[in-house]
Amino acid sequence: MEMPLNPQSVDIVLVSPRNPLNIGAVARAMANFGFARLSVVSPFAPHWREARSAVGAPELLLDARETVTLAEAVATCTLVIGTGTLTHRKAEQPVVSLPSLAPLVRDELAGGGRIALVFGPEKHGLTREDLSWCHLLVEIPTDPRQPSTNLGQAVAVCLYELASRAFSQPVESASQNPEDTADGSARKSVPAAPSGSLELLAGVIEESMLASGYSPETMQAANRHDLRLLLRRLAPNPRDTRRILGLFRRILWRLHHTQNGK
Amino acid sequence: MEMPLNPQSVDIVLVSPRNPLNIGAVARAMANFGFARLSVVSPFAPHWREARSAVGAPELLLDARETVTLAEAVATCTLVIGTGTLTHRKAEQPVVSLPSLAPLVRDELAGGGRIALVFGPEKHGLTREDLSWCHLLVEIPTDPRQPSTNLGQAVAVCLYELASRAFSQPVESASQNPEDTADGSARKSVPAAPSGSLELLAGVIEESMLASGYSPETMQAANRHDLRLLLRRLAPNPRDTRRILGLFRRILWRLHHTQNGK
Numbered sequence: 001m002e003m004p005l006n007p008q009s010v011d012i013v014l015v016s017p018r019n020p021l022n023i024g025a026v027a028r029a030m031a032n033f034g035f036a037r038l039s040v041v042s043p044f045a046p047h048w049r050e051a052r053s054a055v056g057a058p059e060l061l062l063d064a065r066e067t068v069t070l071a072e073a074v075a076t077c078t079l080v081i082g083t084g085t086l087t088h089r090k091a092e093q094p095v096v097s098l099p100s101l102a103p104l105v106r107d108e109l110a111g112g113g114r115i116a117l118v119f120g121p122e123k124h125g126l127t128r129e130d131l132s133w134c135h136l137l138v139e140i141p142t143d144p145r146q147p148s149t150n151l152g153q154a155v156a157v158c159l160y161e162l163a164s165r166a167f168s169q170p171v172e173s174a175s176q177n178p179e180d181t182a183d184g185s186a187r188k189s190v191p192a193a194p195s196g197s198l199e200l201l202a203g204v205i206e207e208s209m210l211a212s213g214y215s216p217e218t219m220q221a222a223n224r225h226d227l228r229l230l231l232r233r234l235a236p237n238p239r240d241t242r243r244i245l246g247l248f249r250r251i252l253w254r255l256h257h258t259q260n261g262k
Numbered sequence: 263m264e265m266p267l268n269p270q271s272v273d274i275v276l277v278s279p280r281n282p283l284n285i286g287a288v289a290r291a292m293a294n295f296g297f298a299r300l301s302v303v304s305p306f307a308p309h310w311r312e313a314r315s316a317v318g319a320p321e322l323l324l325d326a327r328e329t330v331t332l333a334e335a336v337a338t339c340t341l342v343i344g345t346g347t348l349t350h351r352k353a354e355q356p357v358v359s360l361p362s363l364a365p366l367v368r369d370e371l372a373g374g375g376r377i378a379l380v381f382g383p384e385k386h387g388l389t390r391e392d393l394s395w396c397h398l399l400v401e402i403p404t405d406p407r408q409p410s411t412n413l414g415q416a417v418a419v420c421l422y423e424l425a426s427r428a429f430s431q432p433v434e435s436a437s438q439n440p441e442d443t444a445d446g447s448a449r450k451s452v453p454a455a456p457s458g459s460l461e462l463l464a465g466v467i468e469e470s471m472l473a474s475g476y477s478p479e480t481m482q483a484a485n486r487h488d489l490r491l492l493l494r495r496l497a498p499n500p501r502d503t504r505r506i507l508g509l510f511r512r513i514l515w516r517l518h519h520t521q522n523g524k
Contacts, residue, residue, distance in 0.1 A: 021283070025412060025414075025415065028408075028412055028415070029411075029415055031405065031408035032402075032404045032405060032408050032409070032410075032411050032415075033404060033405060034404075034405040058408070098422075099426045099427065140294075140422065141426050141430065142294045142295060142296075143293065143294060143295060143296040145293070146290075146320070147294070148294075149290075149291075149294050149418070150287060150290055150291075150414070150418075152287075152412070152414070152415060153287065153291055153294075153414060153415055153418035156411070156412075156415035156419055157418050157419055157422040160360075160402065160419040160422070160423075161422075163403065164359075164360070164361045168403065
């Protein structure tokens, strides 16, 4: 089982970065640790231009993908990992400390998955809405008296950890016994459906909620948020996702049909 | 054996840093990961002032120690660790990869030692002369196509590694069996003599070399360099250092006495 575990299966995603120096520092850390795929979500245009035109800017900065929404940036990823410190709020997702992240990343990639590592804006980090796209939060263990890290340094620390502990070791150690992965008891045998499929499913479920009168329209935003989190906790694989989607499409058809028939 | 293993036994030493933003980034990473002791060797005065007067500069920047030489900055340290990438030269000291550093640091501190982690100037890193004060080099594993890291990011990565793998774990795991440390076969039972003692010894040995006509005066600089490296490879403990010093003082006295007697 020679799986190509490599940093090209990891997207680094910056949500609305502001400081061109920080953007440059992120690109440099990526080049240092062998990562090449950068996505930037709705950057502040002048600063983004400035960062890309800087002398000696790594090629990966010129090749970076620009998207309007985080949903779009992570659509093809099977494991979306948010970063940040959790001083102000309680996490709605599982939280893992950075030194424990590498085995999860190795398992996901060994199974053929694709990972996004998402960093928020300098001032306030990822919002609750941003985090609702994440399956998992990773926390850099810092001193409680000074928990907030600089963006360029946070990226460097995360990529160092992955480069030296997820990618530098022989692939064998990710799943010691290949037979295990067929077993339902193994952590996860097939990677989850990509973020975009989950969102398609979420849309149909949401329509079903509305069509069924599940909850008042004023609850729609809150329901959408909770649903997104729920689907990422469940992390259905692509086949199951299609199956559930089929079910809800059927339900939805029936709901509309019944309403029309009334 | 409740040894106080803590980051205050580690000095972060910057040799001639130039960019005030980098100095600020170093201080921030130190605060993030719980390190407080910063030394700066012959900084460029205006930039050093600028870094210290920056808004929101951490207290540790104001408390930083300023020295003229690296020798002075590391004089009380028993394990001096140089940092950098070794693309241009062959190391004269043992090299350890950053992911393997934590156990060495833990052992050294558990034995009552004191550590310096030394970072060179942004442009060219530590010189061969700077490195001659180091017992050990640590290398951040980076992509060979882009090996050179930004100073603030290099410090962040090193301190993250130590904070999460040398200081956050229970002390017991440093030496699983306390009886082992009395055994000569253990890596090192007593910390080495501090850098200042080794330099005192080196001075007397050098005098002895000259007085004995060991080598021509044109070789003096090269000999001094090699001697410094040799003593750090040997890493004699304080008692042995005093013993060797006593021997060479005696030799020196004899050499002078013989010359006078001729």
